[in-house]
Amino acid sequence: MKKFLFESTNFESKESFHDRLDELAEAYETIPEDVADAYDQLTEYEMWEIIRKMAVEGKRRTANRN
Incomplete structure (x- = not known):
């Protein structure tokens, strides 16, 4: 599931992950x-961990744009 989210999320669009x-x-x-x-x-904990990892990756990818 994490792989799906990472591959299908456009980190340059605020709405994409949502x-x-x-x-x-x-x-x-x-x-x-x-x-x-x-x-x-x-579990809820596992979902929050995935969200955290996605947020870190999103920050990393978009930090280089600014």
């Missing part, structure tokens, strides 16, 4: 079945 999380939470058809299954099995 959109991916919405897709996961709502189980949109755009989400691969294995990713949806992995999301369902995550």
Whole structure:
């Protein structure tokens, strides 16, 4: 699931990560079945860890633009 988020998030768009999380939470058809299954099995702690890692990566990628 983390791989999916990293590959499908446009770190130059503020809404992109939020959109991916919405897709996961709502189980949109755009989400691969294995990713949806992995999301369902995550604990809250694991989800927050993924969000933290995404935030760090987003900061790293966008820091070089400014």
